[in-house]
Amino acid sequence: MPLVSVIIPCYNQAHFLTDSVGSLIAQTLDNWECIIVNDGSPDDTRAVAKSLVQQDPRIRYFEQENCGLACARNTGLNLAHGRYIQFLDADDLIAPEKLQLQLDALKGINQLALCYSDYRHCHENNVDQTVKRDNFLPPRFVLDRPLHDIAARWETQFSIPVHSFLFDARFFTEKAIRFDVTLPNHEDWDCWMQIFALDPIVKVTPGPLAIYRICGAAMCMNKQRMWYGFRKAIRKQQRNFRNDSVMRRILAGKMQEMKIAYGDKKPFVVMIVLRNYVNRMYEKLVPWPIQKFMANIFRGAR
Numbered sequence: 001m002p003l004v005s006v007i008i009p010c011y012n013q014a015h016f017l018t019d020s021v022g023s024l025i026a027q028t029l030d031n032w033e034c035i036i037v038n039d040g041s042p043d044d045t046r047a048v049a050k051s052l053v054q055q056d057p058r059i060r061y062f063e064q065e066n067c068g069l070a071c072a073r074n075t076g077l078n079l080a081h082g083r084y085i086q087f088l089d090a091d092d093l094i095a096p097e098k099l100q101l102q103l104d105a106l107k108g109i110n111q112l113a114l115c116y117s118d119y120r121h122c123h124e125n126n127v128d129q130t131v132k133r134d135n136f137l138p139p140r141f142v143l144d145r146p147l148h149d150i151a152a153r154w155e156t157q158f159s160i161p162v163h164s165f166l167f168d169a170r171f172f173t174e175k176a177i178r179f180d181v182t183l184p185n186h187e188d189w190d191c192w193m194q195i196f197a198l199d200p201i202v203k204v205t206p207g208p209l210a211i212y213r214i215c216g217a218a219m220c221m222n223k224q225r226m227w228y229g230f231r232k233a234i235r236k237q238q239r240n241f242r243n244d245s246v247m248r249r250i251l252a253g254k255m256q257e258m259k260i261a262y263g264d265k266k267p268f269v270v271m272i273v274l275r276n277y278v279n280r281m282y283e284k285l286v287p288w289p290i291q292k293f294m295a296n297i298f299r300g301a302r
Contacts, residue, residue: 001103002083003032003082004082005080005081006034006086007037007085008021008034009072009090010045010072011038011066012042012043012045013045013091014045014049016213017036017048019093020088020089020093021052022093023088023094026096027096028099029100032099033058033082034058035062036049037063040064045063068184070179070181082169083169084169085172086165091213092163092211093122093127094163095211098166102203105205112170113201113203114202114203115202115205116204117204117207118138119161119211120210120211121213122211122213127211133214137157140158145196147193147196151193151254152250155261156261164209185229186230186232186233187233189230223263231258238252
C-alpha cells in the first residue's frame with residue numbers, strides 16, 4: 001500500500017490539534033506519515049505536537065517562524081515522502097475510512113489523478129454534531145472540464161474543502177506546484193487552478209469523509225480581506241490564461257460575480273466622484289442664466 005503524507009499546518013490551534021491528529025490515528029489505513037508544521041504559534045502547539053510525536057513514530061514535527069498558511073503547507077510538501085498527499089488543517093478532521101477509500105479509488109491509475117469526497121460541518125466544540133448551514137455548497141462538478149467548475153462556480157455554487165482531496169504527490173514533485181505565499185487567502189483556489197489546468201483524472205468517493213469545524217473567529221468572516229485575496233488570485237489566473245479565450249471569459253465573469261457577492265462598492269464610489277466633478281465644472285463654466293434656463297426646461301419635462 002503506498003505511503004500517504006498528511007500535512008497539518010498549525011497556528012494557535014493547539015487546542016484542536018489532538019483531535020485532528022486523532023482522526024488520522026483512527027484511520028483504517030496504517031501506511032501514513034503525519035507532518036505537523038508549527039507556523040510560529042505563541043500557544044502550546046509545540047508541547048502538544050511533541051507529545052503526539054512521542055505517542056506515534058509516524059508523526060513528525062517541524063517548526064518555523066510565522067509566515068502564513070500557504071508557507072506552512074509548502075514546508076510540509078518539501079518534507080513529504082509519500083506517494084499521495086493529504087492536507088488537513090489543525091482544526092479539522094477526516095473520517096476513519098477516508099484514506100483507504102480514496103486510495104482504492106485511485107488504485108491502478110498511472111496518470112496524474114486526484115480523489116475528493118463530500119464533507120460536513122461540525123460544531124466548534126462537538127465534532128459529532130453536524131451543523132446544517134443554509135449556505136452549504138455541494139462539491140459537485142457539472143461542467144465539461146473540472147477546471148471550468150473551479151474557475152466559474154467556486155464559492156458561489158460549489159466548494160471543496162482542502163481536506164476533502166487526496167492528491168497524487170507528482171503534482172507537487174514533478175510539476176512543482178505550490179501554494180502562493182503572496183496571497184492573503186484563497187491560496188487553495190489558486191493551487192487547485194494550477195492542478196486542474198493539467199486536466200487530471202478526477203475520482204470521487206461517496207459520503208462526507210471530511211469534517212469541517214465551524215469556528216466563530218475564522219478568517220473567512222472578514223469579507224473585506226477575503227475579497228482582496230480572491231481578487232488578487234483571480235487577476236493572477238487571468239494573466240496565466242491570457243492566451244485561452246474561454247478561460248479569459250470565465251475569469252472575467254467570475255471577477256464581476258465576486259464584486260457583487262462581496263459588495264465591492266468601488267465602481268459606485270467612482271461614479272459618485274465623477275458626477276460631483278461634472279456638477280462642479282458645470283456650475284463653474286456655464287453662465288448662470290443658461291443654468292437657470294436649463295433647470296426650467298428639466299422641471300417642465302417632468
